[in-house]
Amino acid sequence: MIRVLFFGPVAERVGARELSVPFVAGMRLQELIDLLSANHPSALDIVSFIAVNQAQVNDRQFPLNDGDEIAFMAKFSGG
Amino acid sequence: MIRVLFFGPVAERVGARELSVPFVAGMRLQELIDLLSANHPSALDIVSFIAVNQAQVNDRQFPLNDGDEIAFMAKFSGG
């Protein structure tokens, strides 16, 4: 499984803090983006950063592994 | 009388923290400088600022008044 995490404004729009998505061999980040885009378009609108296992990833073709933790995040507003 | 004050390195070279100098009508700052220069030349060497009644004065022709407090000061090194 892939653990998909949401925080703050994104979590509010998704209506959940976490989703579990079945892992499929050869899966890339783009497939998760497509899934979120189809089911929660208003949440995707405010996603500015994506992290895979707590490191920011910009390449949408980034290959995923079973057990990965993927976070879809709005612009940070801490401090 | 004029109160002449010394602090820190200047006081050390003068060997005193305070001198009283008789006030003479028409006295200007230059006369005090000449006095210090004659009696304590090594102290005058390190004087960078002069204050009359706690305000810096650069004009050596500044007229003095009886009861004035004049400070001869080395470069500041606080903070």
Place this chain on the structure above:
Amino acid sequence: MNEPVRIQQEDFSQDAEIAALKASSLRIGGIATFLGCARDFSEGRDVSEISFEAYGSMALAEMNTLRSEAIANFKLIDARIVHRVTTVRAGDNIVFIATAAEHRAAAFDACRWIIDELKQRVPIWKKEITPEGDAWVTPHP
């Protein structure tokens, strides 16, 4: 001794943070700090409370990276970063950064750099709770 980089609910003491910083060296000549506080007013609206949420594990890792980069790039002796994640009211402490260096220029430069970078790089979000409703804060570009 507390960790030099922390995310916590509870408030912190600047005296305690500075004492911890000083314990690391007798070569410290200057310590710059920045304390971010909750204001009662933001962009024209009254704010009753501010609520914070973090991606805790990633936020802590980023803050530790920020501290290490600041120490290396500004030749600091030490640095500390604390961010509260809880609900605060006007006047409450939110974030604290302290940078210790031999001389003050490096301490100031590093402290400012850390808070600027923290706002850009650390996954924390704030929601302002106002009499007219709640709103997640969208940072300016």
Place this chain on the structure above:
Amino acid sequence: MNEPVRIQQEDFSQDAEIAALKASSLRIGGIATFLGCARDFSEGRDVSEISFEAYGSMALAEMNTLRSEAIANFKLIDARIVHRVTTVRAGDNIVFIATAAEHRAAAFDACRWIIDELKQRVPIWKKEITPEGDAWVTPHP
């Protein structure tokens, strides 16, 4: 409440200074501080103690002027300046400046400006006491 500008022998608490600063307004978004400490080493020499002397009345007046100028020029909400005049050892506090503003840039700019100006304008002198003897510090140009 303590005065916001002071020259004193005794040490100070940053928590107490910050609490006093915060008491003035709920609009404060950022507080920058600078803490100057005694180092055990200066320009190649070990330093055992540092002894301070001030032209007290003029120093206090200049520090009050600095505070007022900083508040006006940087649009601060409030500011505090404390300088110890006594003999200190390595690690001891010497000077503390805190500047409170709505936003952090003004707080940082003002804090740095005050310590830079204080060193130029406030009649205080320091003497370093080293194993090889005492020496009044001559500031660099």
